[in-house]
Amino acid sequence: MEDVTNMYISPLPDSPYVKPFRFNYTQNGKAKSWDLLEVHDSVAIVVFNITRKRMIFVKQFRPAIYYNCISLEDRRANKIDEKKYPASLGIALEMCAGIIDKNKSIEEIAREEVLEECGYEVKVSNLEKILSYRSGVGVEGAKQHFFYCEVTDDMKTAQGGGVDDEIIDVVEKTIPEIEEMLKSQETLASPPSCLFALMWFLHHKADKFRQ
């Protein structure tokens, strides 16, 4: 995963992934505009293995995080110095998640993501809806639907790790390890949705899995 080389920045071509545009409006009589992106709705799933009492995370190299670890000056270089900035800086710890880009139910897409990314075969009926919110308020405002799912070792039928070109590691953490992580003095390489999920789990579910 950390074998990442030959990194450089180039202008955005016509991109299928990032589609920026300007939203124009008049508020209280004053003309305004806001620049934003077209993005997909998504699902995310808090997967907890009750056999071994461990939270299941996914880990992958995230260019957006890596890029933000590079000094403003070094970002302008022709090529990023991978000795000075090892790829490990960009490895994020996240909840299992995926975009809604198929004509299937949200629950079915969540079920498939748990299998593809984490390797657990769950039923739609195993999914407990937590809530839905907006993925952001600045440039992205798509819906994200959050589910909770308890799994057992028996349900692990595949290795996980994603599909196609995805390079994803499945990582487990105990409840004390999660609590330790949330006390970190360093900037966590995780997004707020993951931290919400962990706090939700600690508040509503963790006690029944403690000794």
Added chain:
Amino acid sequence: MEDVTNMYISPLPDSPYVKPFRFNYTQNGKAKSWDLLEVHDSVAIVVFNITRKRMIFVKQFRPAIYYNCISLEDRRANKIDEKKYPASLGIALEMCAGIIDKNKSIEEIAREEVLEECGYEVKVSNLEKILSYRSGVGVEGAKQHFFYCEVTDDMKTAQGGGVDDEIIDVVEKTIPEIEEMLKSQETLASPPSCLFALMWFLHHKADKFRQ
């Protein structure tokens, strides 16, 4: 705030706000690319009024959320139908927050945001650091630093509502109202950072403010 009219979409010009580019790299021998945005680091503050035992939120019209409430078909119209899609759809409930774009300490910027947006005059020593994380893993990977701050009615020295062109309302919620909000069946018009903050507060702080 909800007086929003004359809404339409246009191509992104050279924008000072949204600066998309392509990040190119080779992982495990395979050439890849990822499209992302240049974004600022930011601060966010959980402000709790201990005199009246209420959480302080800010509310504002967010084009990114509004846009995502519009059907794919209606997005392509020359002008958004504001009867069919009232501006209230795009009003987000958020924590006090701001970008780090001044040459000041993170704590000082947080202190200023609490005053500008919420109207409370706090000291840097009133700010308790919660944690720092990455604002996203997809197109944005900037740092966000989260603080907790208890305020009293005495500290309310200004109206709040933001500076310059900002149109921001200050909103309060009791602890039971927060708990009710987090049980919503509807998609919340809030980002995950706000939900993380609420779960963190309920888990670590709320009990001492309950009757």
